[in-house]
Amino acid sequence: MxxxxxxxSPATGYCLLALxxxxxxxxxxxxxxxxxxxxxxxxxxxxxxxxxxxxTAVATWITSNTTMLAPQFALQLGVWxxxxxxxxxxxxxxxxxxxxxIRDLMPDGFTAVEFVKRRYGxxxxxxxxxxxxxxxxxxxxxxxxxxxxxxxxxxxVPYIVGMSVVLGVCTIYxxxxxxxxxxxxxxxxxxxILVGLIxxxxxxxxxxxxxxxxxxxxxxxxxxxxxFFPAALMALFNNMLFGFGEIFHSNVWxxxxxxxxxxxGPKAYALGGLIWLPVPIVAGFLGLAAPALGIGVSHPDTxxxxxxxxxxxxxxxxxxxxxxxxxxxxxxxxxxxxxxDLIVNDVFEPLRGGNLRDRxxxxxxxxxxxxxxxxxxxxxSLNIGSLATVLFFAGPMVGSCxxxxxxxxxxRRCGSLAACxxxxxxxxxxxxxxxxxxxxxxxxxxxxxxxxxxxxxxxVKPTRFDxxxxxxxxxxxxxxSQTNKLTDGVIH
Amino acid sequence: MQSAEEFSRRxxxxxxxxxxxxxxxxxxxxxxxxxxxxxxxVYASIVFLAFSFLTRCAASEVADPTIHLDATLERxxxxxxxxxxDGSPYREGYLTLRWSDxxxxxxxxxxxxxxxxxxxxxxxxxxxxxxxxxxxxxAVEGLDSDGSVVVRSSLEEGLIVEHWSSTxxxxxxxxxxxxVSVLAILxxxxxxxxxxxxxxxxxxxxxxxxxxxxxxxxxxxxxxLTNADRDKESLx
Numbered sequence: 001m002x003x004x005x006x007x008x009s010p011a012t013g014y015c016l017l018a019l020x021x022x023x024x025x026x027x028x029x030x031x032x033x034x035x036x037x038x039x040x041x042x043x044x045x046x047x048x049x050x051x052x053x054x055x056t057a058v059a060t061w062i063t064s065n066t067t068m069l070a071p072q073f074a075l076q077l078g079v080w081x082x083x084x085x086x087x088x089x090x091x092x093x094x095x096x097x098x099x100x101x102i103r104d105l106m107p108d109g110f111t112a113v114e115f116v117k118r119r120y121g122x123x124x125x126x127x128x129x130x131x132x133x134x135x136x137x138x139x140x141x142x143x144x145x146x147x148x149x150x151x152x153x154x155x156x157v158p159y160i161v162g163m164s165v166v167l168g169v170c171t172i173y174x175x176x177x178x179x180x181x182x183x184x185x186x187x188x189x190x191x192x193i194l195v196g197l198i199x200x201x202x203x204x205x206x207x208x209x210x211x212x213x214x215x216x217x218x219x220x221x222x223x224x225x226x227x228f229f230p231a232a233l234m235a236l237f238n239n240m241l242f243g244f245g246e247i248f249h250s251n252v253w254x255x256x257x258x259x260x261x262x263x264x265g266p267k268a269y270a271l272g273g274l275i276w277l278p279v280p281i282v283a284g285f286l287g288l289a290a291p292a293l294g295i296g297v298s299h300p301d302t303x304x305x306x307x308x309x310x311x312x313x314x315x316x317x318x319x320x321x322x323x324x325x326x327x328x329x330x331x332x333x334x335x336x337x338x339x340x341d342l343i344v345n346d347v348f349e350p351l352r353g354g355n356l357r358d359r360x361x362x363x364x365x366x367x368x369x370x371x372x373x374x375x376x377x378x379x380x381s382l383n384i385g386s387l388a389t390v391l392f393f394a395g396p397m398v399g400s401c402x403x404x405x406x407x408x409x410x411x412r413r414c415g416s417l418a419a420c421x422x423x424x425x426x427x428x429x430x431x432x433x434x435x436x437x438x439x440x441x442x443x444x445x446x447x448x449x450x451x452x453x454x455x456x457x458x459x460v461k462p463t464r465f466d467x468x469x470x471x472x473x474x475x476x477x478x479x480x481s482q483t484n485k486l487t488d489g490v491i492h
Numbered sequence: 493m494q495s496a497e498e499f500s501r502r503x504x505x506x507x508x509x510x511x512x513x514x515x516x517x518x519x520x521x522x523x524x525x526x527x528x529x530x531x532x533x534v535y536a537s538i539v540f541l542a543f544s545f546l547t548r549c550a551a552s553e554v555a556d557p558t559i560h561l562d563a564t565l566e567r568x569x570x571x572x573x574x575x576x577x578d579g580s581p582y583r584e585g586y587l588t589l590r591w592s593d594x595x596x597x598x599x600x601x602x603x604x605x606x607x608x609x610x611x612x613x614x615x616x617x618x619x620x621x622x623x624x625x626x627x628x629x630x631a632v633e634g635l636d637s638d639g640s641v642v643v644r645s646s647l648e649e650g651l652i653v654e655h656w657s658s659t660x661x662x663x664x665x666x667x668x669x670x671x672v673s674v675l676a677i678l679x680x681x682x683x684x685x686x687x688x689x690x691x692x693x694x695x696x697x698x699x700x701x702x703x704x705x706x707x708x709x710x711x712x713x714x715x716x717l718t719n720a721d722r723d724k725e726s727l728x
Binding site: 077101224236447 | 583584585586588600608609610611612613614615617618619621622623624655656657658660661664665667668669671672674675676678679680681682683685686
């Protein structure tokens, strides 16, 4: 990209990058000082309150995909596209009661895979672990790519530099402070994102004539306003189920459920969903405004920043830069922390055949965070595929995890065979639909097939699971957590 | 080097014997090389899968004629060459149109046969969306800094847009509605069931993982103290 064609100069871009990088690392270090044990490092001592809990849910769910993919959705699939994207908030609403149940069933738990392993055994946990790791990596890569692309579009900072800085900064502060740093920075990032979005939306609405937008769309892109837009209607429930699958299965959300105090999770997730709901609609409006403003769009995944910055000038570009940097950081740090928990608790610890010492866990956790950062950098540096392509490939896989999670949390009749078969068959069928029809049907078909398989196998071969087993705690772990609580009481 | 028996014993250790039982074996038993190999394999598998996927994406993009310009089609440096479309109808109503860069132009314009301007900008590619069913005759115009057309090229074949059938749409809509409804009912039902179930008792597993032991619940004073402490220590 020619630097002269960008809205803010590369020098300004580098200054903003340096400023926010220093800020996040400083804040991460300050918050991270509270982490004394592995439990503090992984689940913030399980004492997160409502304000921080809500903020972290909002900040994590407002990803680069919300600020960049929602306008793309609107430009591709019209009004229905923006609405379809906003249905992802329903996942937060649905997860709200489930978070309370999770906290109740596993008061000392760390990860989603740990639940699946205890609930369904190895047969269920192997495909679930694979899906979790694959999704985490896909999400991490798509956001790293978004960071690089955004900085290039707005300021002319080369893709590889922008992507490396965004990913590197998040890796550093997550490494230093663990979950404390993640949740602490999420709080500040969510405030910046929400204020920035409100300012940008109001400014854009003051400058754009709605009638002009409507007329232009009707003449040039009539299907964007059509009530019966086939692809958009197919995407509606697909996106909703993708959001359900993402939240229900991902350790990003489970680790927060474990980190929140008793009774906080349901309120925090419901409130987070309410705050998040209008964000994709506001962001999507930017995509719909592009044709009326005469903005030629070459890359649909950058239409949001392009519209905001071209309307609001340098100030708008800086605002967009800050908002998207915050949304990127708030999600990348969460993913790094949550996936590192998975690697420590569900890959490394079982391979070592038992309990690890606190110090070893922290060391392995730190190593995992750095490794994940490096791995994501390697893949993102190839810069292949659009954001939607990368992200939606994981859709059918996460969609097929919905039923095993819901069934496993609430109903004792659901067994490991049902969980395993539903995840595998749902993923395979969904991926076939992805290639045969399109990405906008993959999650829906995956979740549907998975649900049918899960229901049928549960009906044919029911089990009687004892939920008390999920509350079971290893003696060493119990002693350790009690010691940590006592220690925390003295220190804080 | 591990003996076959040792290897077999370790494999048994990794297998969770029963749901809910947790192994509490001492970890310092010299299994590091084996574990490192397994960890390395896990990492290698993830990297391999990620790269395979992205390579596939790249391959499909190269194979897709609407995405990358075939260099052999560049008939001349002074001519605009639009990347040919694959001829099959576009079912989502959107596509990316690409053409060769032209040295004397500063901007490009994509124009329909009825005069509708679909794109105007500096890049040699345009994202078109929201197209209705029908055949579109598109042309790309290269403009100089004064806004005059210096070069023009048309798509040799018309762009055909044919949206998905209403039968498929309604089937998927109905299915989606049903799936989401069932899911919502299950969550509400499950939450109600769990809220009326008796309070949980703590359970601990013995070191051998073979039996469970019920612990007596903490005394009221202890519980109150813990809650009060937690409130005090809360992050907010």
